[in-house]
Amino acid sequence: MTLAELETDVAAPPRGPVEVFGVRHHGPGSARSLVAALDAYDPDCVLVEGPPDADPLLRFVGDPGLVPPVALLAYAPEEPRQAAFWPFAEFSPEWQAILWARRREVEVGFCDLPAAMTLAPQGRTLLDEASDGLDGPDGSDDAERGEEAGERSAVEELLGAPAPRGGDAAALRRLAGRDPLGALAQAGGYDDAERWWEDVVEGRLDSSSPFPLVLEAMGELRRLVGQRHGRYAEGEARREAMMRQTIRAALKRGRTRVAVVCGAWHAPVLTAPLGPAAPDARTLRGAAKRKVVCTWVPWTHRRLAASSGYGAGITSPGWYAHLFEARDAPVVRWLTAVAGELRGRDLPVSSASVIEAVRLAETLATLRGRPLAGLTEVTDATRSVLCDGDELALRFVTDRLVVGERLGEVPAAVPTVPLEADLAATTRRLRLKREPAARSLDLDLRRGIDRERSQLFHRLRLLELAWAAPATSDVQATGTFRETWRLQWHPELAIAVVEAAVWGTTVEAAATARVDAVVEGQSLVELARTVERCLLAALPDALDRLLAACADQAARDADVLHLMEAVPALARAARYGDVRGTDTTALRQTSEVLVRRTCAGLARATTGLDDDSAVRVRDLVDAVHAAVGLLAQEGATDVRREWLGTLAALVGRADLAPLLQGRLTRLLVDAELVPDAPARLHRALSYGSAAAAKAAWVEGFFTDGAVLLVHDPALRGLLDGWVAGLGDEEFTDVLPLVRRTFGTFSTVQRRALAQRLAHGDAAGPAPDADGPDELVAPVLATVETILEAGRG
Structure with a gap:
């Protein structure tokens, strides 16, 4: 049964004070049809599924600086890890509804549970709630409740055939409870729910309204499933009660045409008449709340993908964005873009190949009875014609185009924590872009801007913000003035920034406070490594306190191996003074003290070693020897003489492990002390x-x-x-x-x-x-x- 055949049986409902548009989250067909339906209905109030706490942020929709994909972020200030995202893409029906209202200066707001309830201790996260578009609740034995006769009637109407009896009817009820979209696909003669939805909704180019059909189909499915129980049902009941209460409030304010945009599963219970308000008020009474803060943050297409774990995710956000943007000849434009990407990989793709691929995709759609070539057909054509069966090239196309790496933008005027504002201003000043795709950045620390970039990256690492990570350079160069970083921005870093905001209002202040907080309780080795990182991050105030703590810990630590582990990090840090212009006098003095203490205790530490211990001491001796060489370059030649004298005294000992005897002999040979x-x-x-x-x-x-x-x-x-x-x-x-x-x-x-x-x-x-x-x-x-x- 096709959509056109079903639409002939669905009478257009009379226009009333409330019009409910059941959509699939992030569906371009739903978005396109929704805009046309709003134009026809011309509402004076638009309510969209989402947290009402974020209503003040809707004024930014339509701002040129707010470019989707973006997400609403709600978090608890006292516990930032308690957070939730509400993502929007350009092709999301909810985004288009908000944009429609903002452009026409129509009242718009959210109508779902507030984030204050969602993030309360017993509340559910966005990934739980957002999966309630066309994907319904999990099935259970409770889905079999209801009268058999009524259920058979609903099945017959959906399938256009006698309803299954006995076990088959129960199986269908379980399918409808677990996957309403799958039940609709089965009713339409499809074995793939995604493909059915793409054919009947996402592939629609005529902007005809599917909403009356979707509303009636979801109503039948809800009756088929029957009453549900348990925690999921309680959360669903609260959400729908809040939606109805918000609709009542809009009508009470005098609105005469209220458009409600929500997940299709909720649509049947939001249509007029809404019934008495008292039951909904009782459902919401006593719900726990907590203080939350909302803001806009950039999002990516990859985080819209179902493979990322997002409950309302889609398999092909890049393809859906293309369907929404390329309203004419989408297949031709898509395969042309594929050819461009493959040429960028130095793969030969001619114009004739593109034409052949378009013809193959359209032929496959005809053979399969589809109204338009979908992603399956263009993928098959890409594999066969443009990639010559090369699965690696096809995976590249899937990653670059079908999923995509588009990153949204948020204007500076959006309220956020001071740390995020400082980070955004710093990245603009240093000409750094937050990009979802990984890229390498080679820095020359002799240049002022590169030195500041390096300091920023090291400060972010101290704050555990994993935007930049050290990497290996492809450029063949040596010296302490070269650094290579791998940059990749993930939307979840927005929460990490909020968490780090407790340390300070600027990146420098927050990193300094973070270092001060971790000084207590650290071992000598950990302190030495933190000293190195602190120097690289150019935090002089924290460095002074760290050096004092390092000296105190070294005085208390009698383990020579700990001293040896600490020396290399301090010596490496001292070397950065030449390029970065940092005064490392105190750092060199601390390093020299540790080397002298190592010389005094090395004979005791190398006595009676087994094979594994000998390997560890050998590695430490090598590291300290290299560190002493660095210190000698800075003028500490007396320390080098004392170190080499210690090695010369040890090398002749009969009880020294053979591995160490050989290694010490080699170091002395290199120093020209053993002829x-x-x-x-x-x-x-x-x-x-x-x-x-x-x-x-x-x-x-x-x-x-x-x-x-x-x-x-x-x-x-x-x-x-x-x-x-x-x-x-x-x-x-x-x-x-x-x-x-x-x-x-x-x-x-x-x-x-x-x-x-x-x-x-x-x-x-x-x-x-x-x-x-x-x-x-x-x-x-x-x-x-x-x-x-x-x-x-």
């Missing part, structure tokens, strides 16, 4: 030691040490002879350790080492390798030619 490296390697690999101990020494010494093996024939010969002399059993035992050591070498280093081993230890490059002179000679010749031409 007899081959002799030490010879002693370590001599008879009398277990093969595992020898392998551990080799791992400690040669990890990241390919250059030594490439350029020192004596070391290379000793190691090669040791490996060649291992027995089968010993070789099997030490192979994992040796492979782990050589795994730290780069591909180029391994190739150079292999060439050295293959061609012996003769000076110069291997015969088949290009030496430096051979590589540079053509360049030098070209430069000489250019210089001679210039002199001539």
Whole structure:
């Protein structure tokens, strides 16, 4: 049974003081038909499903700065995590109704439960409530209540055939209670509810009104389901009672034509006559409330998708936006846009392919008996013609177009927390855009604007606002003046901003207060890491207090390993003074004190270590050694001498773990304090030691040490002879350790080492390798030619 056949049986109801338009949330067909229906009805009051607490915010609808998709955000000031969103897209019927009223200066307001009730302790969240469009309540055994004869009559009217009996009738009742849209689709001969709704409503281009049919169909479904019980039914009863009370209030104010826009499931119980008000007043009496604040926040198409967990979500917000915006030739325009996206990915798509895809989509729609090619048909045509069956390319189209990444905008005049206002002003000043798609941003900290951007990102991280996260750059550059960030804005960050607002009215003040609040109870290592983050965020007031707390904690902490863990973060932070212009004198002094305390206790910390502990201490020694190098560059050469002296005193100890013996020897070799490296390697690999101990020494010494093996024939010969002399059993035992050591070498280093081993230890490059002179000679010749031409 088609919509046209059903519409002939639905008599147009007489126009009364209340006209109810049952819609599907975020449906372009509903939105287009609703605008035409409002033009025909010409109401003097428009009531839309939504929280009445947000009525003052409706004055912003129509403002050029409020660009959907946007959402109403309601939150409890004392507990911001208790929040709910009411999203709107350009193609949402509710948005179009509000926009219609604002443009014609007609009274408009919301008529659902207030957010003050929704967010009360026993209230339900938006994701629970918003699913009550055409998707009805969950089915249960209570859905089977009612008289069998009346139910069979309703089924017969819906299906146009004798109603099922017995178990089939019960199954249909359960379907209607669980999924009213599925029941309507079954009545229309469809096995896919989404496809039925797209055919009969969303694909309508003639703006004819489907609302009388939807109203009667929903009335039959509600009678079919019968009375429901439980928590869901109580919440539904309160919502519908509030809607009726709001309609009565509008009529009492003298309004003569009230248009009500709501989820289609609620439409049958809101039509006139509304009945006495006393039962609804009793239903609402005693409902818990709490203080809430409402505002507009940007939203995205991706967050409108059902896959995001949104209860009233749709599978294809990008496609629905296209249907609403492209009123003529939607299929042609859509496939043209698909071709553009694929060309942007360097995939060859010709105009002839687009024409062929359009013809295929229209042919499929005809074969399937559809009035217009829908998303299924254009997707099939895209896969077959434009993507040549490539599912990866099709997924790209789905992600970019079918779902989409459109982000709404909110004007600065919308009331919000001071922290959000400061963040918005700062991002405008720094020329940063909040975008839903992830993108990388490379910063050069020598530039003033990039330095301020970096400080903002680090402050937001301290506030746990995950808009920006450190990333790896594709640009080959080194130095402390380079930073790369990955930016991606999520609508839920609006709640995070509200939560962070308790710390201060500006980003800098809030980050400073947040740091002060977490100082107490932190370990020395955590304090050191916070010091680094605080310095990067340019929070001098918090930094002073952090350094004092770090010094106090270091004085109380006797664990040398904790001191070693804290040193690298402090040393790295001290290095940022050169680029950022921050005074790090106190920071360097604290770092030097920790290094000296480490030197005093390192001998005790390296006694009696097992294999796992030796690995941990080895890593800490490496980190501290690198940190001491940074401090030495800042003038702390005496600290470096004291550190190297400590290592030299430890390396000769017989009770030191072989891994640490090898590592300390390597560090001293790099510092040119051990001239007899081959002799030490010879002693370590001599008879009398277990093969595992020898392998551990080799791992400690040669990890990241390919250059030594490439350029020192004596070391290379000793190691090669040791490996060649291992027995089968010993070789099997030490192979994992040796492979782990050589795994730290780069591909180029391994190739150079292999060439050295293959061609012996003769000076110069291997015969088949290009030496430096051979590589540079053509360049030098070209430069000489250019210089001679210039002199001539």
